[in-house]
Amino acid sequence: MATSKNEMLDALLARMDAALEKGEKLPWQKPWEPIYGDKSAPHNPLSDRPYSPQNMLLLLSAAMEKGYDDPRWVGYQQAKKEGWQVRQGEKASYIYSPVIKTEIDEKTGKEETRAVAYRATAVFNAAQIDGIPPLAIVPESERKPHTAELDAITRQMGVTIAHGGNEAFYTPTHDRIQMPSRDAFHDQHGYDATKAHELSHATGHESRLNRESLKQYASTKGRAAEEMTAEIGSYLLSTRLGVPFMGNSPDMTDVQHASYLVAWGKDLTQEERRTAVANGIKAATELEKYLELARENGLVRGQDQAIEQGQEQSLSEAKAALDLxxxxxxxxxxxxxxxxxxxxxxxxxxxxxxxxxxxxxxxxxxxxxxxxxxxxxxxxxxxxxxxxxxxxxxxxxxxxxxxxxxxxxxxxxxxxxxxxxxxxxxxxxxxxxxxxxSDRPRTPYFIMQSARVEYGSNGKTFYTHPDGGERKELESVTGKLKAIYDTHALEIQQKNGQPIMVFSSGSPVNPDGSETDMNRYRGLIGKEVTVKPKERGLDVAEVFRKAPSRDKGMER
Known part of the structure; x- marks a missing residue:
């Protein structure tokens, strides 16, 4: 039996609507515990392999609707071969595999492979089957946190994480996750679940899935779609890893969450709702892809090496420790x-x-x-x-x-x-x-030591990362102004002769373009200057040195 993607998503949306109309919470809006440890995600008990994010969401929704707690799902014939028996009268749930076809794109003329339909396969939950051995419950004391995997995903994605304040949120402009300190959470699981949610948002960055709802987050419709996407994405990742799920989005208060659900039901069209759910599945798939890449690159460390107290270890430190x-x-x-x-x-x-x-x-x-x-x-x-x-x-x-x-x-x-x-x-x-x-020289960002005003530092400090050294904080940078790339990015030749790129958080991607500042800076090229950080921009001043005597110039 083949079906279209829209039909598959519509069936899922119908389940969601029915639950919300009854005043029930959706699976990803309820607290969840991985009582079966690493086998808590929907999986085939014969292969022990978890189902794909798409099928996982379908099976989790079916389990919620029918009251199943067991995460094992298997086909009728598979069960029969093992000597197990699906009870008479039990109804199947369905998973879907794509029907792949290679076609020529009419617009580009290029050959493209895409899913043209989805083939349904009937599966039954272990609760519907006689003779299947019980699945062992893992005591809470033996359920290990999965901080190491989440840290590895973060490093593989290249997302920056900062700690401080009492809110968790993702800023796409800086590709940055802000987290409260680890001490602000009841336990490591709560910290991990919140990080998983923000990583789900981060998949929508323009360098990754380039998600429209993330760009439109300030609007009511955009926020409703993006939060549903992030909730589904983080729920599927947490379920796959066995991270206890905390329920409502950590981005919002209960009042905001209720408001978003109203917008979800009333303001979004059916197509927009389909897209939001499909994007949640894509987000989970993207996070799984980064986890596999991190494993291939040796970035998943043992849990005894995992980051404690909510502090990130740099990728260079991880590589050095692993001698990669x-x-x-x-x-x-x-x-x-x-x-x-x-x-x-x-x-x-x-x-x-x-x-x-x-x-x-x-x-x-x-x-x-x-x-x-x-x-x-x-x-x-x-x-x-x-x-x-x-x-x-x-x-x-x-x-x-x-x-x-x-x-x-x-x-x-x-x-x-x-x-x-x-x-x-x-x-x-x-x-x-x-x-x-190019209309201008490209800013040599990657090949020069840099000092930048880091977002959130209130414009008081430069942060620099010397080769082979720890991050340093500088109150100012002094040297000869060699080049200007925009009003927020300057090249300074230091006293040791080495160049350093000095820029603020708005640069070099978003040039200021102010001709007044640019003309003033151009007049300082070749002169010794002191650059101090501002919250948005740089404070540049020429260094005037008083001559000790008449026959000695000002140059040093």
Missing amino acids: PRHTTLVLTPRTDLHPRNGDDERYVPVNMTSGRIEQVEHKARELTMTTIDGEKVSVKVPDGLSFCNFKDSGDYEKDLDKFFGLKGKDVDIRVPNEKSLIIFDRATGAELYNGI
Whole structure:
């Protein structure tokens, strides 16, 4: 029996509406305990494998509706082969597997693989089956927290986490989760459940799933859709991991939560509701993907190494503890005065050209994955980490983006003859594949030590991360002003001769564009200045030194 995605989602929405009309809470709005330990998620008892997030949500909803506590679900014939018997008169629940078809997209002309329908498979809960052995309940004292897995997901995603205050929330502008301190929670499970919810929000960042409801969060409809998405995503992740679920969203008070449910029922169209539920499933799938990547990269540490008291360990510390090599990222720049430097999990190497096969073009052409002619697999970025298409070829961003995606699988030479140019050649024929010009030099963010005004510091402190050292706090930076990239990003040559990028939280992604400040800064290039942090921007002042005698100048 095949069905469409909308039919599948509509059946789920009907269950949700029926529960809400009765005044009942939805599965992800009720406290939940993993009483079966790591086997508490809906799973097949023969393979012990949990079902996909989509099917997990369907089975959890069916379990709520029918009152099943057992997480095991199995097909009729599978049960029969094991000598178990589905009781007469019991009704099946259904899971769905996609029917995959490869088609040519009419707009792009490219071959695409997509799910054209979903095939239903009948399954029965263990509570409907005679002869199946009971599932052992795991005492609460033996249920271990899953902080290590959540920390690994956070590091793999590249999301920043800060602690302080009494609220939990995600800020997409800075790709940052704000959490109360660990001491503010009743136990580690409560802290973990809240982090899972905020990580679910973070999947909607433009660099990940680029979710519209996250962008429209300030509106009533956007908030209702996004909170439903985040609740479903975090519920499925928590269920998969065995993290006790706390119920209502930690982003909202009970009054706000009730208001969002009213908006969910009255203001959103059926299509918008389908999208919100589908996005919750996508969020959970995305989080599972990051967990698998983190495991592959060795980032899931033993629980005895997990972070205590709500403090994050940097990825570089985790890598160092595991003695893992840093991944190499080549940063394209014509500057020969810059040297390789280490980030959290990357080694950034400045180069003015590179050659190899392009294996993958990442989201919005912000990064290329390449196998160099030496056989090394590396990432390639432009200095500010934004899209390669900021070096404009045709002048049409979408056309330039298509050109970059068309480079996948090609052997190329990439060169940057100057700070505003990017040229890509076909290695076999020498043909020019891309010739882009930028309207300004790209900010060398990845290849220079930086000091920034960190969001939430009230503009009082710079934070800097020297290579091989701990984070330092600076009240000011003094040196010769070498370059300006916008009113929030300046390059300073320090007394030791090393450059440092000084910027505020609004830069380099969102230039101020104030010509008054830009003209004033231009007049300071080559002069010694002191830069102090402000909450939004930088306070730059020329250093005037009093001459000790008439025959000695002011220069130091």
